[in-house]
Amino acid sequence: MNVFLETYGCQMNISDSEVIRSVLSNAGYTLVPVIDQAQVVLINTCAIRENAHRKIYGRLDTLRPLRKKMQQEKGHFVVGLLGCMAQNLKETILKHPVVNMVVGPDNYRALPELIAKVSETDTNKNLQVIDADLSEYETYQGIDPNRFDGVNAWVVIMRGCDNFCTFCVVPYTRGRERSRALDDILGEVHALVLQGFQQVTLLGQNVNSYQANGISFADLILEVANVPGIERVRFTSPHPKDFPEPLLEAIAIHPNICKHIHLPLQSGSDRILELMNRTYTKNEFIQLTQKIRQIIPNISITTDIIVGFPTETEADQQETIDLIKTVEFDSAYIFKYSERKGTIASKKYPDDVPPEVKTRRIVALFDLQHEISLNKNQAKIGSTINVMVEGETDKRPGFQMGKSDGNMTVIFPSTPHLPGELIPLEIKNATTATLLGQTLTIPVLTQT
Numbered sequence: 001m002n003v004f005l006e007t008y009g010c011q012m013n014i015s016d017s018e019v020i021r022s023v024l025s026n027a028g029y030t031l032v033p034v035i036d037q038a039q040v041v042l043i044n045t046c047a048i049r050e051n052a053h054r055k056i057y058g059r060l061d062t063l064r065p066l067r068k069k070m071q072q073e074k075g076h077f078v079v080g081l082l083g084c085m086a087q088n089l090k091e092t093i094l095k096h097p098v099v100n101m102v103v104g105p106d107n108y109r110a111l112p113e114l115i116a117k118v119s120e121t122d123t124n125k126n127l128q129v130i131d132a133d134l135s136e137y138e139t140y141q142g143i144d145p146n147r148f149d150g151v152n153a154w155v156v157i158m159r160g161c162d163n164f165c166t167f168c169v170v171p172y173t174r175g176r177e178r179s180r181a182l183d184d185i186l187g188e189v190h191a192l193v194l195q196g197f198q199q200v201t202l203l204g205q206n207v208n209s210y211q212a213n214g215i216s217f218a219d220l221i222l223e224v225a226n227v228p229g230i231e232r233v234r235f236t237s238p239h240p241k242d243f244p245e246p247l248l249e250a251i252a253i254h255p256n257i258c259k260h261i262h263l264p265l266q267s268g269s270d271r272i273l274e275l276m277n278r279t280y281t282k283n284e285f286i287q288l289t290q291k292i293r294q295i296i297p298n299i300s301i302t303t304d305i306i307v308g309f310p311t312e313t314e315a316d317q318q319e320t321i322d323l324i325k326t327v328e329f330d331s332a333y334i335f336k337y338s339e340r341k342g343t344i345a346s347k348k349y350p351d352d353v354p355p356e357v358k359t360r361r362i363v364a365l366f367d368l369q370h371e372i373s374l375n376k377n378q379a380k381i382g383s384t385i386n387v388m389v390e391g392e393t394d395k396r397p398g399f400q401m402g403k404s405d406g407n408m409t410v411i412f413p414s415t416p417h418l419p420g421e422l423i424p425l426e427i428k429n430a431t432t433a434t435l436l437g438q439t440l441t442i443p444v445l446t447q448t
């Protein structure tokens with residue numbers, strides 16, 4: 001049977017889809033690039049904010065005519081909703097006329113069996129299946145993810161989250177924290193080098209809470225960076241609570257560990273941070289960024305911020321503004337608070353910041369961060385930075401793109417260099433999100 005798989009959301013979902021592809025192709029299914037060729041459509045979904053849900057509902061609606069046609073022609077058609085939204089909504093989403101299978105993030109090993117079950121049934125009976133039980137152990141150990149080519153391989157080192165930030169649905173959709181054994185991870189990274197990947201990104205909902213048999217995240221990242229053939233190691237997404245000095249020193253001393261830390265702030269107000277259960281204060285966050293910059297000079301620090309958390313006042317917003325000005329993040333993802341059913345915030349705090357206030361606040365933070373990012377990027381003009389080539393860019397014909405150590409996108413006039421090669425580029429220009437580079441010209445020495 002042919003399967004079409006579509007992925008929404010974060011890197012963890014991208015990585016899970018690689019596991020799903022592997023599980024299905026090992027069971028004899030064929031993954032097809034075009035939906036019209038498929039008897040099975042799988043949608044790997046995100047639940048982090050309401051607009052992620054809305055997008056999926058919109059997508060499901062577009063599948064109505066296809067379901068009708070397939071059912072008439074073939075007698076059966078499977079539309080499976082996978083991922084965080086599946087885990088979050090469970091039976092409720094089965095009421096959607098298009099969906100007949102719901103599978104949560106810890107249940108992908110069962111996919112072949114579940115698909116067989118729904119597709120063998122007489123559709124007139126409209127049988128539906130659901131498998132959305134969270135596991136304390138599932139890490140998909142032993143499944144070799146079916147990755148796309150490229151320079152970067154995602155390597156999941158832990159799953160789940162135990163932090164219960166009050167706004168966040170992830171602890172409910174992804175379950176408790178569990179880490180993979182060091183040897184299993186290293187085995188995977190060695191194999192990735194042989195497959196031709198130059199970079200690995202260690203992934204986890206709380207990547208720096210990694211802990212397995214006495215091995216910490218600092219131990220693990222050094223071991224991974226020492227695997228011969230790995231040129232760059234990145235990690236995402238960490239929590240500010242788990243940055244002990246040995247980890248910062250590991251990042252500082254190892255040339256292969258990229259000098260970029262994504263450090264989600266969420267708010268600059270102590271009162272809001274407390275309501276969010278973030279477990280740090282504004283000053284502790286600022287001190288951490290100072291320590292990071294002292295131990296790892298030239299580190300790029302990026303962040304996530306939420307505006308309009310319940311009860312947020314203009315004074316709270318001002319504190320966030322002040323903190324952004326103090327820390328000067330290299331870039332920031334800024335979101336409007338979106339109430340998620342079942343979270344602590346949804347039970348305790350009414351979503352009382354009006355939409356127009358959220359919009360005004362997000363725009364103010366966007367504008368401020370744009371200015372900071374632009375200044376920081378323009379300061380790089382004239383310097384030379386190492387860029388890992390990723391390939392041609394669609395945005396500008398005749399140009400290639402790559403990533404700096406600090407994870408900035410750099411575009412440059414095309415060279416013969418292949419994806420995965422590290423090349424020095426001189427920065428000629430900069431916008432808020434992109435650097436323009438040029439290969440170095442070797443100076444001609446004239447003798448007098």
Ligand code: 5AD
Pocket residue numbers: 048049167168169264266304305306335336337338339340
């Ligand atoms: N509303 C808005 N943003 C959220 N995030 C997580 N949950 C919510 C929510 N309910 C943001 C946080 C997190 C990022 C991945 O998404 O900033 O760091």
Ligand code: SF4
Pocket residue numbers: 161162163164165168169170171205206239
């Ligand atoms: Fe959500 Fe907080 Fe866990 Fe991140 S650390 S996944 S924001 S609960």
